Amino acid sequence: MIVCSKKEKINYYFFLVPAFLVFSIFIFWPLIQSLYLSFFKYNIININTPQFVGLKNYNFILHDQIFWTSIVNTVIYVLGTIPLKLLFGLLLALAVNSKFIKFKTFYRTSFYMPVICSMVAVSIVWSLLFNPGPNGIVNIILSKFKINPLGWGSDSNLSLLTVMLLGIWKEIGYVMMIYLSGLMAIPQDIYEAASLDPVSSFQKFMYLTLPLLRPTTIFLLITEMIGSFQVFTPIYVITGGGPGYSSTTIINYLYNKGFQEYSMGQACAVAYVLFAVLLLLTILQNKFSKSEEVSYD
Amino acid sequence: MKKALLYIALTVIAFFMLTPLLWMLATSFSRDSVVVSTSLIPKNFTLKNYIEAWNFPRVFSDEITLGTFFKNSIITTFFITALGLFIDSLAGYVLARKRFLGRKIFFYLALITLMIPFYVVVVPMFLIMKNLRWINTYQGLITPSIASGFGVYMFKQYFQTIPYELEEAAKMDGYSDFRIYFSIIIPLSIPAFGTMAILKSMWAWDEFFWPLIITTDIKMKTLQVALTMFRGLNVTQWGLLTAGMTMATIPIIIIYIFLQRYFVSGLTAGSLKA
Numbered sequence: 001m002i003v004c005s006k007k008e009k010i011n012y013y014f015f016l017v018p019a020f021l022v023f024s025i026f027i028f029w030p031l032i033q034s035l036y037l038s039f040f041k042y043n044i045i046n047i048n049t050p051q052f053v054g055l056k057n058y059n060f061i062l063h064d065q066i067f068w069t070s071i072v073n074t075v076i077y078v079l080g081t082i083p084l085k086l087l088f089g090l091l092l093a094l095a096v097n098s099k100f101i102k103f104k105t106f107y108r109t110s111f112y113m114p115v116i117c118s119m120v121a122v123s124i125v126w127s128l129l130f131n132p133g134p135n136g137i138v139n140i141i142l143s144k145f146k147i148n149p150l151g152w153g154s155d156s157n158l159s160l161l162t163v164m165l166l167g168i169w170k171e172i173g174y175v176m177m178i179y180l181s182g183l184m185a186i187p188q189d190i191y192e193a194a195s196l197d198p199v200s201s202f203q204k205f206m207y208l209t210l211p212l213l214r215p216t217t218i219f220l221l222i223t224e225m226i227g228s229f230q231v232f233t234p235i236y237v238i239t240g241g242g243p244g245y246s247s248t249t250i251i252n253y254l255y256n257k258g259f260q261e262y263s264m265g266q267a268c269a270v271a272y273v274l275f276a277v278l279l280l281l282t283i284l285q286n287k288f289s290k291s292e293e294v295s296y297d
Numbered sequence: 298m299k300k301a302l303l304y305i306a307l308t309v310i311a312f313f314m315l316t317p318l319l320w321m322l323a324t325s326f327s328r329d330s331v332v333v334s335t336s337l338i339p340k341n342f343t344l345k346n347y348i349e350a351w352n353f354p355r356v357f358s359d360e361i362t363l364g365t366f367f368k369n370s371i372i373t374t375f376f377i378t379a380l381g382l383f384i385d386s387l388a389g390y391v392l393a394r395k396r397f398l399g400r401k402i403f404f405y406l407a408l409i410t411l412m413i414p415f416y417v418v419v420v421p422m423f424l425i426m427k428n429l430r431w432i433n434t435y436q437g438l439i440t441p442s443i444a445s446g447f448g449v450y451m452f453k454q455y456f457q458t459i460p461y462e463l464e465e466a467a468k469m470d471g472y473s474d475f476r477i478y479f480s481i482i483i484p485l486s487i488p489a490f491g492t493m494a495i496l497k498s499m500w501a502w503d504e505f506f507w508p509l510i511i512t513t514d515i516k517m518k519t520l521q522v523a524l525t526m527f528r529g530l531n532v533t534q535w536g537l538l539t540a541g542m543t544m545a546t547i548p549i550i551i552i553y554i555f556l557q558r559y560f561v562s563g564l565t566a567g568s569l570k571a
Contacts, residue, residue: 009398011474012391016403019388022444027410030421037421044427095307109554110311113318116553118503120521121542124528125321128535137320173314230416233505237525251416258420259510271417278414 038268045262057269067270069245070253073160077249078228080160081167086220088168089175090213094205096176097183108180112173119170123237126166127153130238153239156246163234163247175220182216183209218289225285226278250274318546325539346540353527353537361516363541366523370502373438373519377501378494380443385493386486388444389452390478394464404453410446415506423510433514442501448493455489456482495556499549520545 038057040050061067096107114122129137130152139149152162186209194204232251235241241248241256248256250270258267319337328341351363391397392404422441431437459482467477483490508519515523524545527538 009395012395012397015387015391015474015478018384019444019449020403020406022384022440023406023410023446025425026422026441027413027418028406030418030425031413033421033424034417044424092307092310095303098303107307107311110315113550114314116499116549117318117546118521118524118549120503120505120524121321121546122317124524124538124542125317127528128538129317129320169314169317226414230414237528254416255506255510258423264420264424267420271420275414275417282412 034268034271037265038272040265042264043262044264050265053265057266058273061266061269061273066245066248067253070248070250073245073247074229074231074249076160077164077167077231078225080164081171081228082221082224084168085171085175085224086217088172089220090179092172092176093179093183094209097180108177111176114170115173117170119233120237122170123166123234126162126234127238130162130165153247154243156243159239159243159247163231163238166234166238167228167231171224175224178220179213179216182213186212215289218285222282222285225281229274229278229281321539321542321546324535325543327536329534329536343536346536347544350537350540350544353541363520363523363544365516366518366520367544369435369438369517370520372435373504373508374498374501376435376439377442378498380439381445381448381497382490382493384444385448386452386456386483386490387478388449389456390482391474392449393453393456394459394461395474404449407446407449411450419506419510426511431511433512433517435517437511438508438517438519441507442504445497448497451493452486452489455486459485491556495552498552502549 037050039052039054041047041053041056042050092111096104096111131137131139132149132151132154133139134143134149136149136152138152143149151158153159190208190212191204194208199207230251231249232255235247235249235252236255239247241252251274254267254270254274257263257270316337323337323339325346326339326342326344328343328345353363388403388407392400392407426432426437429437431440463481463485464477467481472480503521504519505521508522512518512522524541527541
């Protein structure tokens with residue numbers, strides 16, 4: 001083992017400088033400044049210097065009907081998309097992983113295609129497919145089943161659903177890939193040992209596969225939840241948050257506050273509320289996942 | 298019998314996954330008409346849409362075409378990827394192989410950056426850019442994204458698998474640390490660099506929120522942001538629209554198909570809890 005002099009060791013810090021300079025300027029410092037600004041009234045169009053207003057921003061937001069609508073919409077989005085994503089992703093992973101199937105690469109690739117396409121492009125295509133009125137492709141197909149054209153993005157009852165469908169469609173392939181890697185990590189001898197007893201495939205799945213996939217499931221739950229809470233682009237592109245505020249989510253609200261109204265202080269307050277919510281959710285999830293660990297050795 | 302059902306189910310689902318994209322492709326090659334076609338095969342094949350889509354934004358100014366936005370996206374993506382690979386791997390290198398004071402703290406700091414949602418820091422980031430007068434500039438588009446905690450983590454994990462003997466031999470030959478990094482570590486880590494290059498470039502290409510707020514001047518907008526301008530077109534111009542979408546999506550799909558094997562391994566490497 002070569003011993004290094006103190007002088008040489010200083011060089012090591014230089015290797016870290018570029019990355020941590022960026023981290024400090026664009027992540028750590030803004031993290032603090034965001035909290036700081038949330039206590040100020042700062043509209044960069046009207047006001048040149050921020051004015052201290054204490055908790056007024058938080059007060060305003062927590063009494064803003066639109067804010068609460070955006071929270072509700074976000075929660076609906078999260079609860080509506082995650083279970084389906086996980087379920088279908090798992091089913092697809094099981095199917096593609098099964099011994100019977102050939103053309104695995106073809107199926108894997110086609111399921112993964114939506115994931116790699118740009119969200120913007122896909123959202124625009126989605127808004128064409130789900131165009132309200134008789135021209136939308138989906139409406140044309142529905143009409144063949146004698147169903148009247150639906151309003152989709154222009155219907156305040158359906159706008160969130162339209163976006164949720166896109167969210168599920170786009171992410172299933174990713175969930176599948178993660179579950180596939182989890183499945184492939186399960187040693188096959190476990191199943192062979194189980195075959196010594198009369199167990200059905202279903203039982204094998206419920207009592208072997210599923211518990212062994214728990215780490216994967218928890219990983220997916222946490223990351224998908226954090227990601228879904230911050231959904232923005234499909235809504236911005238397809239519905240613009242409307243009609244009314246029926247499809248506005250937290251980040252849409254933040255965007256409107258910070259980059260349409262340019263009320264920076266309020267936007268920072270929204271950001272920190274979001275941060276607190278996500279932190280809480282992550283801690284709760286971690287507690288839940290630590291409670292049971294499964295392995296068969 | 299069970300096999301057949303499985304195949305049918307999988308094929309139907311694959312169909313649903315691909316149909317929107319295939320429809321987009323087919324419509325882009327179809328002649329526009331008032332009646333919308335649901336078929337996946339172009340009825341009146343034409344390349345006209347692609348030419349028109351390329352020139353479409355000329356309505357804003359004579360010099361701005363789709364090419365302008367492609368150029369902006371390519372420049373942004375390239376620098377984010379190239380600089381990012383360099384910076385992340387430098388940090389990953391010393392964190393993986395050297396002992397020094399604060400080594401663990403720096404590593405945890407890098408991981409912490411992953412836990413901080415982008416939207417929490419985006420407003421001050423924007424204000425910093427405003428004060429630097431970097432709004433509507435390439436620097437503004439690129440710099441926040443060049444270092445990533447994920448990259449540092451991945452490189453550190455990979456570099457730890459390289460045997461120390463090589464480094465010790467090089468040290469005895471008088472190699473400096475940077476030279477070791479450059480001439481020895483990098484060539485041995487092509488898979489890691491390949492994976493990170495793909496992940497970073499795909500992510501950078503698709504970036505939307507940051508370019509949206511940092512570019513108010515139309516000639517600096519990236520492709521993803523500029524695409525939203527196509528939204529207002531009515532049904533007779535869907536060929537134009539889908540041609541634009543296809544052109545925006547194809548580069549990434551091509552990269553993905555060619556470099557698939559790196560992609561799957563990189564994607565799943567971080568997902569299992571040890």
